Amino acid sequence: MDSQIKGVSTGTTILAVTFNGGVIIGSDSRASIGGSYVSSKTINKLIQVHDRIFCCIAGSLADAQAVTKAAKFQISFHSIQMESPPLVKAAASVLKELCYNNKEELQAGFITAGWDRKKGPQVYTVALGGMLLSQPFTIGGSGSTYIYGYADAKYKPDMSKEECLQFATNALALAMGRDNVSGGVAHLVVITEEGVEHMVIPGDKLPKFHDE
Amino acid sequence: MAVYMSASHSENAFNTHDFVPEWAHEEVSTGTTILAVEFDGGVVIGADSRTTTGSYIANRVTDKLTPIHDHIFCCRSGSAADTQAVADAVTYQLGFHSIELDEPPLVQTAANLFKQMCYRYREELMAGIIVAGWDKRRGGQVYTVPMGGMIVRQPVSVGGSGSSYIYGFMDSNYKPGMTKEECLHFCTQALALAMERDGSSGGVARLAAITEEGLERLVVLGNQLPKFSNA
Numbered sequence: 001m002d003s004q005i006k007g008v009s010t011g012t013t014i015l016a017v018t019f020n021g022g023v024i025i026g027s028d029s030r031a032s033i034g035g036s037y038v039s040s041k042t043i044n045k046l047i048q049v050h051d052r053i054f055c056c057i058a059g060s061l062a063d064a065q066a067v068t069k070a071a072k073f074q075i076s077f078h079s080i081q082m083e084s085p086p087l088v089k090a091a092a093s094v095l096k097e098l099c100y101n102n103k104e105e106l107q108a109g110f111i112t113a114g115w116d117r118k119k120g121p122q123v124y125t126v127a128l129g130g131m132l133l134s135q136p137f138t139i140g141g142s143g144s145t146y147i148y149g150y151a152d153a154k155y156k157p158d159m160s161k162e163e164c165l166q167f168a169t170n171a172l173a174l175a176m177g178r179d180n181v182s183g184g185v186a187h188l189v190v191i192t193e194e195g196v197e198h199m200v201i202p203g204d205k206l207p208k209f210h211d212e
Numbered sequence: 213m214a215v216y217m218s219a220s221h222s223e224n225a226f227n228t229h230d231f232v233p234e235w236a237h238e239e240v241s242t243g244t245t246i247l248a249v250e251f252d253g254g255v256v257i258g259a260d261s262r263t264t265t266g267s268y269i270a271n272r273v274t275d276k277l278t279p280i281h282d283h284i285f286c287c288r289s290g291s292a293a294d295t296q297a298v299a300d301a302v303t304y305q306l307g308f309h310s311i312e313l314d315e316p317p318l319v320q321t322a323a324n325l326f327k328q329m330c331y332r333y334r335e336e337l338m339a340g341i342i343v344a345g346w347d348k349r350r351g352g353q354v355y356t357v358p359m360g361g362m363i364v365r366q367p368v369s370v371g372g373s374g375s376s377y378i379y380g381f382m383d384s385n386y387k388p389g390m391t392k393e394e395c396l397h398f399c400t401q402a403l404a405l406a407m408e409r410d411g412s413s414g415g416v417a418r419l420a421a422i423t424e425e426g427l428e429r430l431v432v433l434g435n436q437l438p439k440f441s442n443a
Binding site for chain 1 (some may be wrong): 382385399
């Protein structure tokens with residue numbers, strides 16, 4: 001599916017995982033054209049749409065950028081009107097509306113993750129056709145196929161921040177190791193009530209597995 | 213991660229597809245999960261048990277672990293007809309070769325026989341095969357012969373449609389130097405994870421351990437498989 005995207009696509013691996021007190025959202029950093037040319041080795045797929053809400057993009061880069069730009073505006077407007085930080089669910093819904101109403105033209109999927117006062121850390125998936133789903137953790141992009149087994153086996157609810165970081169880093173490294181359109185560095189953002197922490201792990205510092 | 217409901221094939225009032233079920237047109241395939249792991253002293257092989265024709269499960273208790281010789285097995289994925297035919301042919305060839313040699317055959321020989329057939333007839337065949345076994349010269353060995361007819365020896369190999377989902381699990385959980393029990397546990401978990409995610413894999417998990425002593429077969433029923441979700 002990802003390989004049929006015309007133009008630059010984020011054949012990619014993205015994920016978001018809740019832990020005890022926050023959520024970690026992560027991605028690789030490769031953008032490619034048709035899987036044969038890497039047009040960027042260091043693209044950041046983690047877009048901040050509000051103070052404590054991030055989203056990560058998969059699919060057509062042009063579509064994703066257009067949608068997130070529109071969503072960012074709508075969310076900040078909504079936040080000003082409501083005079084309070086937006087709910088993560090609200091941000092995810094904005095993305096969903098855009099994806100669902102323009103489903104014929106768009107080819108982009110999103111994961112929204114963040115923290116809000118009402119429900120704490122949350123993760124939402126907006127799939128290609130505009131479905132919205134809330135999950136404790138989720139993986140997406142072309143590279144995610146290879147880590148379904150790993151994620152199912154290793155995820156535990158209520159992990160600590162360190163365990164969650166390890167889980168997310170390992171998952172990204174494994175997917176980048178098997179998917180040729182995922183690669184580069186691993187971007188990770190930790191979102192908690194206190195704030196937002198952005199980490200970049202270069203390719204050579206990623207965990208290595210038995211055959212590497 | 214796309215999710216959509218499939219629409220009917222056409223808008224015609226009398227769609228000929230309505231009178232004959234869709235699976236009657238589909239080829240029988242072992243959309244599947246197969247894997248094999250080497251350990252010191254032998255190999256452990258495993259497979260799910262689902263054979264599908266389209267969306268109909270033609271056989272829910274298939275045995276995809278096929279003996280080729282006393283200590284050599286193959287795990288079949290792809291078209292059920294193609295893999296059965298190729299396996300039968302190789303079984304014959306290997307049996308003949310073994311009698312000529314007056315010795316048990318090498319796993320490498322069996323694997324190369326598979327490769328020759330899969331490569332020569334690569335356009336006609338849809339067969340992804342993992343050959344695994346034990347011989348006196350090199351102990352436990354796993355050779356993978358994917359579609360197209362390449363051959364490569366690997367300490368651990370997964371194949372079939374369900375294999376995509378467990379590459380990450382395999383890369384992170386396999387360690388060289390595992391014991392037979394650890395390999396069995398690893399294989400059971402990997403199969404359970406793949407069967408959970410792949411629609412074309414399911415049923416029971418069949419496992420076999422091949423060592424110098426002989427063969428040991430196991431079946432893990434669906435409700436006894438390790439569970440990884442709250443569902």
